[in-house]
Amino acid sequence: MTPTIGAAQIRLLERLCNACAVSGDEGEVRKIVLEQIRPIVDEVRVDALGNVLAIRRGQAEGALRVMLAAHMDEVGMMIVQDDEEGYFRFETIGGIDARQLVGKAVWIGSDHIPGVIGTKPVHLTTPEERNHTISLENLRIDSGPVNKNKIKAGDRVAFGTTFRRIGPSLRAKALDNRLGVATLIELVKNAPPDIDLLAAFTVQEEVGLRGARVAAYALNPDLAIVLDSTPANDLPAWDGSENARYNTRLGLGPAIYLADGSTLSDPRLVRFLIDTAESAGIRYQIRQPGGGGTDAGAIHKQRTGIPSVSLSVPGRYLHTAVSLARLSDWKAALALVHTALCQITPLILSADR
Numbered sequence: 001m002t003p004t005i006g007a008a009q010i011r012l013l014e015r016l017c018n019a020c021a022v023s024g025d026e027g028e029v030r031k032i033v034l035e036q037i038r039p040i041v042d043e044v045r046v047d048a049l050g051n052v053l054a055i056r057r058g059q060a061e062g063a064l065r066v067m068l069a070a071h072m073d074e075v076g077m078m079i080v081q082d083d084e085e086g087y088f089r090f091e092t093i094g095g096i097d098a099r100q101l102v103g104k105a106v107w108i109g110s111d112h113i114p115g116v117i118g119t120k121p122v123h124l125t126t127p128e129e130r131n132h133t134i135s136l137e138n139l140r141i142d143s144g145p146v147n148k149n150k151i152k153a154g155d156r157v158a159f160g161t162t163f164r165r166i167g168p169s170l171r172a173k174a175l176d177n178r179l180g181v182a183t184l185i186e187l188v189k190n191a192p193p194d195i196d197l198l199a200a201f202t203v204q205e206e207v208g209l210r211g212a213r214v215a216a217y218a219l220n221p222d223l224a225i226v227l228d229s230t231p232a233n234d235l236p237a238w239d240g241s242e243n244a245r246y247n248t249r250l251g252l253g254p255a256i257y258l259a260d261g262s263t264l265s266d267p268r269l270v271r272f273l274i275d276t277a278e279s280a281g282i283r284y285q286i287r288q289p290g291g292g293g294t295d296a297g298a299i300h301k302q303r304t305g306i307p308s309v310s311l312s313v314p315g316r317y318l319h320t321a322v323s324l325a326r327l328s329d330w331k332a333a334l335a336l337v338h339t340a341l342c343q344i345t346p347l348i349l350s351a352d353r
């Protein structure tokens with residue numbers, strides 16, 4: 001069955017985005033993943049780090065073992081010290097520009113206690129102060145004195161942004177990488193019959209691909225496809241000139257990786273994805289090489305080497321309080337990976353490189 005994205009899938013994405021899973025504390029998203037896939041997989045377990053590892057076996061003996069990975073965690077913050085009266089010191093977790101934090105609403109801990117990263121309002125600042133950024137050390141999370149004893153050091157803090165659909169767009173926190181998680185859930189539910197589908201919903205990607213490393217060891221696949229989200233730098237330059245340095249653009253389909261900061265994608269898999277997209281008439285784009293990385297950076301170096309490639313849905317403003325992606329890019333990502341999995345054979349790995 002060819003999977004599609006309709007109202008049910010968008011509602012599931014909404015639940016996934018509104019759940020909080022800052023790295024190292026991914027339980028809320030893991031719970032949704034397990035609820036969705038447990039009834040249909042042949043095997044599922046949660047490993048010691050919290051990765052969800054699930055297997056849907058193909059019909060044939062000796063089927064190609066394809067690992068699909070999507071990280072469950074999101075960037076955010078962690079409470080480190082109680083400053084009394086409802087003010088808390090915090091650290092960032094994962095790549096966050098401290099300039100993004102000032103004045104943002106947040107959700108603290110498993111109860112999503114509301115708070116705000118406060119700063120002086122304009123009335124009280126000097127022109128001099130308004131020309132400078134505020135460093136992390138000078139920021140506090142304020143949740144009011146009523147929540148004083150409910151918030152503890154170690155509690156994770158996520159951006160307090162609620163999911164919204166805006167016409168053709170999706171606006172939420174953590175679209176990186178709930179889009180990948182939602183895609184992988186659909187692929188597990190609609191697994192092609194001729195491969196062993198090894199699904200890894202990984203933890204701690206945003207702090208250095210830590211969950212994927214042990215997940216790939218445990219699953220020991222023949223190859224891996226990583227499903228993630230990648231920043232789109234596709235707006236006009238602010239000085240009014242044309243932006244000639246875009247890396248991905250919204251609306252052009254999922255982005256296939258040639259290279260990033262931690263991986264050179266396996267060229268056989270890159271070619272296979274491109275050929276699949278072109279023959280099926282599915283939109284795709286090539287992610288322009290640059291920094292950043294995905295779980296593929298850890299997976300491809302596991303055991304004796306695992307051919308890997310990444311495919312991302314582009315999104316604007318990733319790793320901030322709110323990001324924006326296009327529904328059409330998500331649909332095309334699901335269609336491309338599903339079509340590829342229906343067509344893939346072991347021959348792909350014996351092809352001349």
Ligand SMILES: [Zn+2]
Nearest residue numbers: 176177228229
């Ligand atoms: Zn990501």
